[in-house]
Amino acid sequence: MALNFKILPQSSFGLAGYWGLQESVTIAFYNYESNLSNYFGIKDWGISLQYGAEFSGSVNSSLYLLAMAKKLGNHSLSARFTPGYQKEFLFATGESIIINDTTTQSLEANYNYKELFGLGYSYKFDEQFNAGLAVRFFSQDFNQQIVKPVFGDTLYLVRETIGEKVNLWNVDLGFDYILNKNFQFRISSINLINIKDDLAIEEFQGFEMDQKRGALLIASYMPAEFINLHVLYETSNSFQVSATGYSKGFTYGLTAFHDYYQEPYIAGVNPAVGYRTDLFEILLSGVKYFSERNTDASFSRFYEEGINNIINNRYSFDKIVISMALNISGTPEKQVELIDVEIVRDIYPTFYDKYIEQPFAYGRVVNISDKTISVIPSVKIEGITADKIQSPPQTLAPGDTAKVPFYLIIPDKYMIDKATLSYADFYVTASSTEPDAQLQKAALINGMNSWDGNVANLRYFIKRDVDFSMNYSKNVISSNKSVLDTIPSELSAFYKSKIIFNDFVKMLVYTSDPRASAEYVQFPKQTIELKGGDCDDLSVAYSSLLESVGIQTALVDYKEDGEIRHVNVLFNTELDPTQAKYITANDSKYFIRKSEQGNDEIWIPVETTSLTDFDEAWNIGVEKFNREAVNNLGLAAGKVEIIDVY
């Protein structure tokens, strides 16, 4: 029969009108018609139904839609059952038989087009972009009386009914782009992928739903919550213009639609008014067509032009629809919002416990609830922490905004060679185990040898290879046992330090940091294995070797030495000032520092970059210390600082 029949599956028409993307309205988002990306404003579970009546002379009530939706983080799933999305046509086939020579009996047909159910999935990539797909199942029931000659002993005509059910699946994609609070855009496909059964009975051929591909483009302008404007355009040359709003719990909207396949130019309107709370939403809407609607219509027009939409076509009747939606949230209400996060410190994995004391980031949070809440900030960094690292809770009064610190622990065994750009997920949790809000920021994770230039942080390099250093030092000491056995025990620390230094330096050369990475520090093992290093590396290595055998050390930070900052080592000889004569007659070659117990102890500076012998390194170290720290008042002015390793 007809080859150009135009019965199309659903497109952009929803029984509640068009509402845009705002999450203040839930109901409209179960409609895949205008929301193929099916992103909807529920918190956890949502149930929605649309029930209405059609005025076709008589009143027919129908359950148009029953839907469920579930949000899982950034994923949204929905399923809907649409028993009322159907349109039935009854007509005479044009064929008739003459019975008993006089009576003519016409043959009738009944074609019913239905959308039975749909499934939707969407993913929210970020606050600006989400995408989804909708799969819908359509069924076409064709039933028709035919005359069939039956030849037995005689020939006679029998009237029988033939029928066929043809199923059709339709998959469409939709994308939403939220430019900002005021402008939102959507694009969706129409009939992108179609899978359908083959039609077997020739009488019905040409009456199947057509599956012409198209697109749906939507733009929304939302200057204020109480007035939103939307324009929706279908490539079939149909459009909708909609004004919606939300104020003090009330929702309202009016959509006017132009349908290419219907008259007049503005074929009808969808007014709607409703009320919503966080828990439920109820909306009364209607469809008013501006052309006269009858239960009888021309077959030839149906045959030539078809219909382009099951629930909105030239044969559709005025409707009144009540929509109800329920937000069933397994998770508590959101109580806190994370406005922004500022990362204040780069992450140096070697400083493994530094960020327990000093936050590496601060977030700005606001209490959006009406009660005082305790906010727990936490952070998870991809590649570093498997779990969220919680920071101490902060108490916030209703409506208050506060700056909350994010602390971090880096696992001991974490290793990274080169600096890497990673992502830090910041969470704030107020009332349950699930975060109320989260933000993601890029974070630079430095390599293990990276250093922030703060001499105090060199201690992390000193402590890291303590096992190696201990082995090294003990080997050196044991190989010099005979010498050490001959000296008084009070001088043990001094001579051990001297022997270790002389052994340590005999194979080393001074080498600068690699180019373009001035803040590069070697671990002691690396320095010894690589046979060289700069002042940082040599001071770290020497300090580590002494500390590993119980000799107390400190780093001397010469903050200004020309343009180059310098570090060398002080160690504790554990001699009191009266014993200084055993190591030197020159009282300017040592310094007296008080121990924790309040005793005076002799410390001597060693210039670790002087790779000749201990005495030379001591002399250079003393000379520099006296000049910079004492004579130039560097210690008093803060230009020279002594930093104890432990």
Place this chain on the structure above:
Amino acid sequence: MKKILTYLIISTSIFILFSCDKPAPTQLVDDTNNDLEVELLNKDLDNPSFSGSDTSGITQDLTGVTNLISVSGIKITTENRTNEFSLAQAMFFDKSKPIKYSDGRLLAFKTIIPGTIKFNGTEAHIVPYRIKYREEGTPKDTLIGFKYLLYNIFGGYPDPFYFSYNSNVSFEFDPILPGENISFNILTPHQINGIVSLSGNKISKNLEAILSWNGKGEKKISVVVGLMRQGQLQSIPVYRMKTPDDGELRIPGRYLNQLPLDRFEKIVFTFVRSYEGYRGSGANELLVSSQSIHSIVIDIP
């Protein structure tokens, strides 16, 4: 509260689901010309009771007709050869003299010869009028009287009567009894020229016939589908199909494939475009009929 609302909405949905109606259907009114009225003309193809698909085109039951004047332009196409004929006849029935079957049912009425009749100025012959019928399975025929007849098979032979298409045929009646002569013109239809495209074959039971003709868009035409046995010249009419005169008809395959075609050699499609009208009333009522007939005889593939 949430639980109560959840149960409420689910139970409401279930209640609504089982209590509500279907959306209202739309009744489409057939305003197309695609209608097809099918009448079965013979139930028993071995012993046809109805032989009416003769070349005159008079196939209907005549018991309800008082008097009949019929003029026909006839073409018969067999293979690639087409023969043309003209035919004019008139029958006048005496309603007081019924002829009945043995069970009392009315078969026909006796005919009378009320005077002289001329078609296009040529006087019609008065010939015996014999009808065939079947009673209790037995074919019978009976003479019901006489009728007026003119026919032209070829070049004015045997009668110089020529049927003009889309024109008229003059009719004159001169009664035997005292009274005025009656004369009028009988309008004739456009000539009908049919083409049959028969595809498929009877073994596969996938025969399909697409008929086309020079459609004039006026009223309806009839197509009589008949079957011919091997070696016989007369067809057994099976269906009469009435369809708008729009030039094309696809006969649904089921009408042909269910017939016992293996017993028949040829299939005949007879296109009939006719004008009919009544004149007078009561005992003088006259059915005036003119038709263009084109029969196409095809071997069943």
